[in-house]
Amino acid sequence: MVNLNGVLNISNLSRALLIRILFFSGFFTLLITSFQLYSDYQRGVLDIQREAELSIKQTEESLAAAVFELYDVRVESILDSINSFNAFAEVTLIVDSKLPGYNSINYVVTKKWSEDAIKKEYSKELTYKALNIKIGKINYKLNSSPLKEKIFSQAWTILLSQFIKTIFVSAFILHIFQKFVIKHLAEISTWLNNFKPDTSYNPKNIDLESDSSNEMTKLKSAILEMGQQVYRHTIELESMVALRTAELEKLAYTDGLTGIANRSAFFSRAEAELRKSHRLSYDVGILMLDLDHFKSINDTFGHEAGDNVLKLVADTISTCLREIDMFGRVGGEEFAILVPGTDKFGMQALAERLKSAVSNTDVSFLDAEKKISVSIGYTKIYPNESLKSALKRADENLYSAKRNGRNCYVTEIDFLPKVVNQTD
Ligand SMILES: Nc1nc2c(ncn2[C@@H]2O[C@H](COP(=O)(O)OP(=O)(O)OP(=O)(O)O)[C@@H](O)[C@H]2O)c(=O)[nH]1
Incomplete structure (x- = not known):
């Protein structure tokens, strides 16, 4: 009908x-x-x-x-x-x-x-x-x-009968066209509009009739197959891109030699942590470490040996830190640590721990007698103080430690005595 x-x-x-x-x-x-x-x-x-x-x-x-x-x-x-x-x-x-x-x-x-x-x-x-x-x-x-x-009168009869016949034939052709073509094209069009290659591939929304020799069914099957391939490739591509992005991010933010955060990663993470500490009002300390007489290690044992020492020191320092501490290599043989939620006692204890951990590091692969040490300068970051300003103070303390003979740590007088320890 x-x-x-x-x-x-x-x-x-x-x-x-x-x-x-x-x-x-x-x-x-x-x-x-x-x-x-x-x-x-x-x-x-x-x-x-x-x-x-x-x-x-x-x-x-x-x-x-x-x-x-x-x-x-x-x-x-x-x-x-x-x-x-x-x-x-x-x-x-x-x-x-x-x-x-x-x-x-x-x-x-x-x-x-x-x-x-x-x-x-x-x-x-x-x-x-x-x-x-x-x-x-x-x-x-x-x-x-x-x-x-x-x-x-003959013309009128013929034209009228032809007109009626045309109307019925057109209606019938349209019905057939609607049923066998338009309905399926509309279904395919809706499916393609809803198809999101990265999130949704729903083959059930397309009605595949049992007659597989029908051209429309063949077209729908081909579209479903193509959609499935696009969906699979998109998912694969996205996970590959995510993996590569993670790798690139890691490369961009990691120091290639020691595996810890590089200078830019350390500063961006430290800035974020500092903003958080200002907002939530908890104390943060910053600590700068510099290997003592590192040039002589390079000069005596070679650059490669120097690299190994740097890696070893980075590993040693990492074992002394909490998960929330931020550790980065900010110069050749210079490291920085941002220490959230600490006070002057905690900072002093950390400085002491780091100093002795480094000096106890086994570098017998260089020379059985060889010892290494670090100089440390640290300070408290005051509320609403910038990272740059606190770093400057920690750096000044570090150079004071160097001037004081190395293998020691220094902070300001009102945070702790100017020179709190010296082993030499
Ligand atoms: N092996 C190695 N050496 C490096 C690296 N980066 C910097 N250096 C070396 O570290 C040395 C730093 O020397 P200085 O700045 O004179 O400092 P120092 O010899 O440690 O002396 P003080 O800091 O005053 O105790 C230089 O010889 C640099 O070439 C690195 O990635 N690998």
Whole structure:
């Protein structure tokens, strides 16, 4: 059955199809109807002509006799009787001028009965057969009005029936098109619109009919397969990008030699921690460490040995720290530690722990007798103080420690005594 709802509520594609069907159907209907009506018209003209010839044949002898006998009233009456035959629009009788009694002048009688005449003029010789005398000729035009009426009513019938047929055929084609094409295209379009290659791939939202030889089912399967591949590749790509990003981030933020945070990573993390400490009002200390006489290690044992010492020291320091402490290599043989949630006692204890841990580090791979040490400068970061300003103070303390003979730690007098320990 034709689904009228579907036909009336049509998609753009269906509308385009409908317009084309109506246009082509209308065009060909008009063309075929015109041919048909033209040939019917030609046949109709022949029929009228035959009827006219027959009518003339029936009256020919009596008309010839009336003309020959100069019986004008009878001539007129016979010509009028010809009017009873529908075929004629106009009849003209032309009597031969040589006929006795007509005095070398053509005697012409024209009878006009209808305006609707076929343009062509027909002619018929008039002979008085009883005496075998040529009387003249009858010229006549055929009456087209009955034929026109017939052709017009025929045209209306054909056009109306073709129009109704076109409407039903179009509705039926649209219904089929809607059911077998549009419905599936709409489904595919909705599915593709909802398809997010990185988050959702839902094959159940596409209805795969059992007939797998159907082109639409094949198209849907191909789209689902393509969607699955795109989804899989997107997920793979995203996890690969995440992995690479993590690796790159690690490379960007990690010191290649020691594996701890590099200078920029240390400063950005320390700044963030400092903002947090200002907001939540907890104490933070900062500590700077510098290896003592490191140049001599490089010079004596080589750069590679120096690298190993740096790695060893970084590992040693890491073992002395809490998870929340931030440790970074901020220069060649210089390290910094941001210590959240601490006080002057905690800082001093940490400095002491670091100093002794480094000096107890086994560097026998350099020389059995060789010992290493660090100088430490530390300070408290005051509320709303910048990292730069606190670092400057810690650095000054570090250089004080260097000046004080190294292998020691220094902080300000009001945080602790200027020089709190010195082993040399
Ligand atoms: N092996 C190695 N050496 C480095 C690295 N970065 C810096 N250095 C060296 O560390 C040395 C630092 O020397 P100085 O600044 O004179 O300091 P120092 O010899 O430790 O003397 P003080 O700090 O005064 O005790 C230089 O020789 C640098 O070449 C590194 O990544 N690897």
